[in-house]
Amino acid sequence: MQGWADLYSWQLDRASRTPLSRQIYMQVCSAVASGALCAGARMPSSRAMARQLGVARASVVSAYEQLLAEGYVESRHGSGTFISNDVAGLATRRRAPRAIKRTVPTMARAFPDFERSAVQGDARPFNTGRTLIDARTADTWRTLTHRAVRQFGSNDLGYADPAGLTALRANICDYLRAARAVQCEAEQIVITAGTQQAIDIAIRVLLAPGDEVWVEDPGYPLTHAQLLLAKVRPHAIPVDDQGLIVDTGRRKAPRARAVFVTPSHQFPCGVAMSMARRLELLAWARQSGAFIVEDDYTSEFRYSGPPLASLQGLDRSEQVIYVGTLNKALFPGLRIGYAAVPRALLQAFVGARYLIDRQPATLQQEVVSQFMQQGHFAAHVRRMRQLYREQRDALAETLTRRAAGSLDVALPDQGMHLVAYLRDGTSDVEIEEAARRAGIIVRAISRFYRSARPRAGLMLGFSGFPRQLIVPAAARLARLVASRGRD
Structure with a gap:
């Protein structure tokens, strides 16, 4: 041998x-x-x-x-x-590239090339979707987590309700009724991993392959990608300073079965849908029998005046699925969101939630439920709202002062990012790439347009960065933009 x-x-x-x-x-x-x-x-x-x-x-x-x-x-x-x-x-053997390519299933190739989580995980300013928590919230979270672990019992060892823990659903329901005028009962709340999963479930429940839907143009790219994967036909409906243009939607796709909107803080432009446009959209949904999926992803952070009423709160025919998240209000690693679901769709929505990943994690739900029940969530939101407003103002003031000839800064009343529009025909994609090389993360909003004429601009997150980091980074970005404009 x-x-x-x-x-x-x-x-x-x-x-x-x-x-x-x-x-x-x-x-x-x-x-x-x-x-x-x-x-x-x-x-x-x-x-x-x-x-x-x-x-x-x-x-x-x-x-x-x-x-x-x-x-x-x-x-x-x-x-x-x-x-x-x-x-x-x-024993492994090297395979020719063609052989490897032939083994990739057709459906695997259908997944679009979207931004990976590693991009959002970049900690450099001004990446989007990032949050801050102060020492008070951190200490409270540790205390509640330790208490939940000490009380760990038989209920945490087995399967639970796929819609989520009863106590958490009741707390979220109370919060939504008070803060967003959402009309719902606790049984209509379904706990998800975030808005992305809630939208995925809504697509599965509402739509069949070939169905037509409206999406905002520009709009959130992952929602558009989800619709394409479901073999649905999305129609890009332009957005103006009052939000989605309903008349255009009626003309382009009168038989649409659903519309996906971000009415409180439109992604990416940041405009709020006017009351007239909200009522017009609700009237269209009622007349056509279509459903509205309302993505209220940053509803907690409004910086001037009271929060705008939700579309769902204005709906009297239960044709709005209201989607929200605690991942933005607290921190993205939490992975807890929710949907307020019309009663007619509730059984199907919970069934789809069950099939996707069975149930949300019980221990984390218990911590969040206690955090809300004891008033810590409301206090946290108040403190972060003030902090984020200061960070927003520092970013806008620095950009305006340092690059007034190159940028038009749109100051949002709500949300966690702002848009700085480029003048003089400068390419936002080129600025995005140059800024990344300089250690700054911005997102070119021209990438988010489908049919409408793109407007060059930079989307900058301000919520995840302290003021002492924002000001020098914004100054560097302003110099970079100004120098490009002179080239």
Whole structure:
């Protein structure tokens, strides 16, 4: 039999925390998988291997026993230990690129090339979707989490209601009725992982392949991507300073089955839908039998005047699915959002939620429920609203003062980002790329247009960065934009 194992370059990392027996085991597995050791190859005896590696024989014996138990090697009485014939097909071989390409399913290729989470995870200013929490919220969160863990019991060990914990749904319902004038009962609240999952469920429940829908233009790219994956026909409806233009929607797609809107803080432009336009959209939905999916993703943070009434709160025919999230109000890693669902759709919505990932995590829900129940959530939102307003103002003031000839800064009344429009025909995509090289993250809003004529502008998040970081970064960005404008 072949003795290639005697020639194999066995090496151990003695500084590693991985036990020596485990390292030996992993090296043999790797050698088999790569084809370096073929079926029938004879392994060194445990004593010989121990001498070669300079380890105790017990470490080699332990590794061999594990390999034997898993079928990588076989012991032949009186002959020794050999690589098993059963693992002959494990060796990897390089495949030609064409062969790899042919193995990709058609549906896998249908997924669009959208922005990955790693982009949003970039901590440099002025990335969007980032939040801050102060010491008071951090300390409270730790206390409530420790308490929830200490009270960990049988209810946390098993399956729970796919719609979410009753207490959390009741707290969210109370909050929405008070803060957003949402008309609902606790049973109509479904807990999700965020707005993205809620929109995904709404698409599954409302639409069939080929159905027509309205989406905002410009609009949120991931919603558009979800609709395409569902084989729905999205029609891009332009947005003006009053929000989505309903008359254009009627002309372009009169038989649309649904509309997806961000009426309180339009993504990305930041405009609020006027009351006249809201009533017009509700009237169209009522007359056509269509549904409205209202994405109220940053409703907590309004900086001038009381929060605008939700579309859902104005609806009297239960044709609005109201979608919100705590991931923006608290922190994105929380992964808790919600939907207020019309009663006629509730059973289907919960059923789809169940099929997607069974249920939300109970322990985290308990922490959030107590955080809201004890008044910490309302206090946190008040403090962050003031902080974010100061950060918004610092960003807008710096950009306006340093690049007034190159930028028109739109100061939003709500939300966690602002848009600075570029003058003189400068490309926002080129600025986006140049800013990234300079250590600054901005998003070119021209990418978010579908049919409407793109307007060049930069979307800048201000919620996740303290003022002392915002001002110098905004000054660097202003210099970069001004220099590009002179080129």
